[in-house]
Amino acid sequence: xxxxxxxxxxxxxxPELLTxxxxxxxxxxxxxxxxxxxxxxxxxxxxxxxxxxxxxTELRKMIFPMISCKETLQQHxxxxxxxxxxxxxxxxxxVFLTLGDPMLYSTYIYINRLVRSYGHEVxxxxxxxxxxxxxxxxxxPLAEGDKPLLIFPMTEDTDLLEAAIAKGAEAVVMKxxxxxxxxxxxxxxxxxxxxxxxxxxxxxxxESISYSLLDLKENKPPYLSTVILKSKPIEGRE
Amino acid sequence: xxxxxxxxxxxxxxPELLTxxxxxxxxxxxxxxxxxxxxxxxxxxxxxxxxxxxxxTELRKMIFPMISCKETLQQHxxxxxxxxxxxxxxxxxxVFLTLGDPMLYSTYIYINRLVRSYGHEVxxxxxxxxxxxxxxxxxxPLAEGDKPLLIFPMTEDTDLLEAAIAKGAEAVVMKxxxxxxxxxxxxxxxxxxxxxxxxxxxxxxxESISYSLLDLKENKPPYLSTVILKSKPIEGRE
Numbered sequence: 001x002x003x004x005x006x007x008x009x010x011x012x013x014x015p016e017l018l019t020x021x022x023x024x025x026x027x028x029x030x031x032x033x034x035x036x037x038x039x040x041x042x043x044x045x046x047x048x049x050x051x052x053x054x055x056x057t058e059l060r061k062m063i064f065p066m067i068s069c070k071e072t073l074q075q076h077x078x079x080x081x082x083x084x085x086x087x088x089x090x091x092x093x094x095v096f097l098t099l100g101d102p103m104l105y106s107t108y109i110y111i112n113r114l115v116r117s118y119g120h121e122v123x124x125x126x127x128x129x130x131x132x133x134x135x136x137x138x139x140x141p142l143a144e145g146d147k148p149l150l151i152f153p154m155t156e157d158t159d160l161l162e163a164a165i166a167k168g169a170e171a172v173v174m175k176x177x178x179x180x181x182x183x184x185x186x187x188x189x190x191x192x193x194x195x196x197x198x199x200x201x202x203x204x205x206x207e208s209i210s211y212s213l214l215d216l217k218e219n220k221p222p223y224l225s226t227v228i229l230k231s232k233p234i235e236g237r238e
Numbered sequence: 239x240x241x242x243x244x245x246x247x248x249x250x251x252x253p254e255l256l257t258x259x260x261x262x263x264x265x266x267x268x269x270x271x272x273x274x275x276x277x278x279x280x281x282x283x284x285x286x287x288x289x290x291x292x293x294x295t296e297l298r299k300m301i302f303p304m305i306s307c308k309e310t311l312q313q314h315x316x317x318x319x320x321x322x323x324x325x326x327x328x329x330x331x332x333v334f335l336t337l338g339d340p341m342l343y344s345t346y347i348y349i350n351r352l353v354r355s356y357g358h359e360v361x362x363x364x365x366x367x368x369x370x371x372x373x374x375x376x377x378x379p380l381a382e383g384d385k386p387l388l389i390f391p392m393t394e395d396t397d398l399l400e401a402a403i404a405k406g407a408e409a410v411v412m413k414x415x416x417x418x419x420x421x422x423x424x425x426x427x428x429x430x431x432x433x434x435x436x437x438x439x440x441x442x443x444x445e446s447i448s449y450s451l452l453d454l455k456e457n458k459p460p461y462l463s464t465v466i467l468k469s470k471p472i473e474g475r476e
Binding site: 007009011014015016017018019020021023024101102103104105109112116122124125126127128129132133135136137139140141142143144145146147148149150151152153155159160161163164167169175178 | 245247249252253254255256257258259261262339340341342343347350354360362363364365366367370371373374375377378379380381382383384385386387388389390391393397398399401402405407413416
């Protein structure tokens with residue numbers, strides 16, 4: 001019998017934010033795959049789930065380099081997907097870890113697609129997103145009533161983010177470190193200085209919370225930084 | 239010592255999609271509050287967590303009527319928040335259940351705000367959203383790369399939804415039953431007939447998945463229906 005691939009979202013950092021389903025999948029896994037960008041690098045996703053891993057389970061780091069050349073990237077994804085498929089052929093259960101939710105801006109999406117295209121069974125277990133965890137942590141609603149919520153990975157093309165702000169919608173800006181100065185500009189242009197909060201490495205040891213524009217403009221925000229941008233001033237800002 | 243209120247997201251239906259943190263809060267609760275719209279009504283949120291509740295825990299239904307008069311609603315919220323505060327004064331730990339995520343379109347948001355305004359400690363535990371669960375269940379990515387994702391509660395003012403579609407963004411339409419015909423129109427106008435899926439009551443016993451516009455246009459979609467609207471045709475549609 002062939003094995004199956006189970007992609008699981010491990011949430012943003014707190015091991016208690018894993019779902020029961022994710023923990024059971026980790027406990028039952030033959031192999032756990034932790035993606036990272038370099039072999040020497042620690043895997044944040046793996047650190048989060050360490051307490052749930054059984055001794056007999058094989059741990060394997062898989063390299064997904066952070067490069068912009070699409071061709072080289074696709075070669076890497078394909079090689080990784082083929083490595084997983086080899087284990088599935090042997091009937092093994094392979095669990096693939098993803099920070100946050102596996103269906104939102106994750107490398108797992110490409111692996112999921114490739115491994116299914118080889119004819120293998122793939123199941124996915126959703127995870128708590130960084131913005132969901134931040135909102136609960138700060139008791140800060142993401143959206144109420146009939147207000148739309150835009151999830152926006154920061155790029156130079158900010159038309160849709162500006163349209164959302166103009167409509168009074170709520171917004172979550174992800175990958176803030178890709179264009180922090182442009183985001184600071186938009187906040188200032190729309191007089192949203194009292195309406196936002198930036199959280200970096202939510203739930204991890206180095207978590208930081210900032211209400212200061214200086215952290216966008218002068219101090220380079222860390223890689224895993226998210227801004228929640230509200231249509232009204234945030235109460236209790238410090 | 240005063241007690242605390244813990245709002246927890248129980249996810250959309252599958253009891254295994256609760257987080258470890260949510261299960262621990264339920265196990266440690268003195269009182270569990272399950273919101274429902276009428277006293278006779280079953281609480282979906284309560285059904286999801288039943289297996290985790292200890293025998294000594296008090297269960298209490300709390301009525302949040304589905305009415306549009308804002309003043310009467312606010313009176314209800316305030317009465318409910320005061321009832322919770324009374325228990326917190328007695329030092330009890332009160333857990334408030336919410337379908338999906340507590341910080342996204344939930345009645346808990348109002349309770350959270352009121353109970354904190356009375357000076358009580360309130361903690362919130364995030365939950366898996368309906369759209370997160372649907373995406374994983376169908377192996378359907380919500381968004382990849384730098385594509386924005388709009389979470390849009392269906393209303394008659396669809397400007398921002400149409401702007402998102404025009405920009406090639408991804409969208410999740412919630413509360414579909416509020417204006418299903420308008421949504422069907424938008425899908426047809428933008429030739430997205432092959433790009434969407436509607437899921438009703440995800441993870442519950444009566445779950446249904448539809449790729450047919452007839453279910454939007456002629457059959458009234460159930461209350462808890464969500465549409466995922468992709469920028470590209472969905473592979474493997476049946």
